[in-house]
Amino acid sequence: MGEALVLFALLGWWLLARRLPEFVLPAPMAVAARLTDLFVDTGFLGHTIASVWRVVASVILAVLIGGVLAAVAWRWPLLQGIVHERIKPFLNSFPSIGWAILAAIWFPPEDFAVVFVQVLILTPFCLINISEGLRAIDGEMVEMARSFTRATFRRIRLVGLPLLAPYLMSAVRISYGIGWKIALVSEVLGAPSGLGYVMVRAQTSADMPTFLAVCLAIVIFYIAGERIVIVPLERRLRVSFAGART
């Protein structure tokens, strides 16, 4: 039934596109051609790769920063108020477009600005997820770890991280999904490269096939990333560290 829906949708698209002008709804074939261009044609490929590596970098940085903040609040309860009642609500309710606009004003339009915006948008989600994970850690486990060794890094590496693995993966997964959704927001307002730039260029020249191709490319990256990287990783970690999650 699911595939029937997809077929149905494609058919409907094709039929509609025949009756509507090119700039409102282009034919599926034109969009498909453009979509392959994005991955094959050297002109476009550069933009595609730029967007991909920015999203990946932002996810990694956001998990790191969110994780550090969550860990700091967990380890030193004095700072919990600062992190959870000031930093977290602030980052969480700060509008994404606000970051994009401020970055456009503060930084020259390059990779740094885009990654800056994306990291700031993604960090609250990571912070929330990882602090949930820290909160779920059994106090007994912590004591046990401390009884084994005084080296903090060994404790973190052999006990803490495995216990946190499901929550870390959840943070990565959510960030990856949101990262792709907002990837364009940060690029549209000024980056000179990337899929957002391609999209804006297509929109201003009423190039609907390219525009839709970019949107679909993002859908593909999202689904591909989830299926190929994240879900298998999650499954492997869950099997190894079963019992960490109730």
Added chain:
Amino acid sequence: MLATPVVLPGPIAVLRSLWELAISTRGVRHLVASILHVCVAVAVSFLIGGLLALAAHYMRVVRFAVHNRLGPFLNSFSGIGWMLLALMWFGVGGVSVIFAISAVLVPFALVNTAAGLAALDETMTEMGRSFTRNRWRQFLLVTLPSLYPFVFATLRIMFGVAWKVTLTAELFAGDEGLGYVINLSRQEYDTSAIFAVIIVIIAFVYSTDRFILAPLQTRFERQYA
């Protein structure tokens, strides 16, 4: 100061902009417009997402289609994509804004409502079935009330997310609303006004969530969960 007022306006400049925004009719009018966009979009997307979730829950034949094809597709279609599409199809205005926001919110509504339906207490449903064979009565008097906490939690999350999307939508495709104000300020390089609007948004969303929605939710949970 180290930075020019355009890059980083001082707190006094921002306060002044905040004041201007508050007392002028322009500020109030745009705030009301934004609230309207948010509410209508939340309602529309909740309806659509909720109906999809209900359909998937009760009709097994469409379950895969909804949750594994439609859901991920809608979820990964970028918000800006919707906005620029709306711009091309409906032009600048409220319709574009609401369309774009709703499109972005539907996957949220779908996933959250589906989670609520999945968590329905089976024993409750059985109890309802033992009382009456009329499926409508079962639904209205047993299923629906046990969904209230989830519905409320969903609406609360959607409300928070909707604001971020609304700002972006109004910036690109609106002719009124706080996002539109940010766009104007951006074109005039009036950074303190941008700061002011952002502060208004943060304050509004945070206080609504903390002082109105959170207490309501605890009340709902106490009564229905």
